Amino acid sequence: MRLTDHEKSMLSGDHGAAKARAMDLLVRYGEALGAERLVETNNVAGAFNASTPSIRHLAEQGFDKVFSELNLDSDETVEIPRMEASTCQLITGIDNDNWRIQGVDPHLAELQRQSEKYLGQRGINMMATCTPYQVGNVPVKGEHCAWMESSAVIYCNSVLGARTNVEGKESTGAAALTGRIPYWGFHLDENRYAQHLVELDIAVDDMMDWGLLGYFIGYAVEEEIPVLSGVAHQPSLVKLKHFGAAAASSGGVEMYHIPGVTPEAATLEQAFGPRETKSVIRYGARERAQTFEKIQSATDRKIDFVMLGCPHNSIEQMELIAHLLEGRTIHPDVQLWVHTPRAIKQIADRSGYCEVIEKAGAVVMSDTCPAISRRMPPGVRVIATDSAKQAHYLPAIGKVQGWFGSVRHCVDSAVAGEWMGAA
Structure with missing residues (x-):
């Protein structure tokens, strides 16, 4: 060297x-x-x-x-x-x-x-x-x-x-x-060019759908680089955060391109550069349904623990959780932990979001998450999460059953004491 x-x-x-x-x-x-x-x-x-x-x-x-x-x-x-x-x-x-x-x-x-x-x-x-x-x-x-x-x-x-x-x-x-x-x-x-083209046949818009798409792509391309075609809606930081986390969990994806969105590929041609396309992968309603079924590891609809914020929640996500919990109470048999960076927690505190979340019976945590700490409330058997990454890892780490769904599904389930999303 x-x-x-x-x-x-x-x-x-x-x-x-x-x-x-x-x-x-x-x-x-x-x-x-x-x-x-x-x-x-x-x-x-x-x-x-x-x-x-x-x-x-x-x-x-x-x-x-x-x-x-x-x-x-x-x-x-x-x-x-x-x-x-x-x-x-x-x-x-x-x-x-x-x-x-x-x-x-x-x-x-x-x-x-x-x-x-x-x-x-x-x-x-x-x-x-x-x-x-x-x-x-x-x-x-x-x-x-x-x-x-x-x-x-x-x-x-x-x-x-x-x-x-x-x-x-x-x-x-x-x-x-x-x-x-x-x-x-x-x-x-030379190592930053795409190898696989993923063509979207359905609209991918909300955070849950971006998580599912990432989870599908990780399995499809493993450690190689995909480029997405057919993205109909401009994705936000939150959506790309969850998409990437899911792709890096089910596979080993370290980079992707979305022409017109990510900075190194204005076009498909730029995304591939001198590389040949190894495969063309289609993602439609059937693939979405299959991925949704694959990510669910639970059968028991009675839940014990709801985990939100993996990767850590943005301030927009904290506001949404507070909005969904306003005037409601977490079921006595359920614990809800909401994870966010400490700096964002301070903003959420000043904005009144933490007060609303904690008044409902939830806990706002910083600095960690259950997958890293290997800690959950004692006696947990069934979890629910809005994170495809956490749904992938936590059942294996904690020997629990896991449901995956939207933020609203998870909040409604924490209040009801049972899984309120689709099976």
């Missing part, structure tokens, strides 16, 4: 042991990938927080030990300096306000608070959300990033036109310290 003089200097230890470890990791990583060089990045979104029981023993040896082992793959503990690149923490496992409701050990909750202080002192911004683009981290078209989190990566590549692969704790830790990441995959122009 070709290194610049500055990169060689970091690797040799001239800039401290932590950066030397980081460069060593990046060189080994890049060589394994076949990358010829590194590329500069000033936008890293990773997982640095010490908030899981399995790493408590590391934290007892100090947070430098946690970062060294988990984010630099280093058995030796090195002193961690301030980050070189602009860096944010993605979603965590604990809500600092609602940890008791989650059933979190008090010592673990305190450990997270201490960890956040440590990270902040080193320049890591505690956004604590899977949607950093909703709370200020919005890279520009063509910007090289180093992001974790599948739903964030697909949004970054596709909607924003920035460039990132799905990175891990180690590579993001090393990138944050050095401002470098291997130049391969979606950083390269």
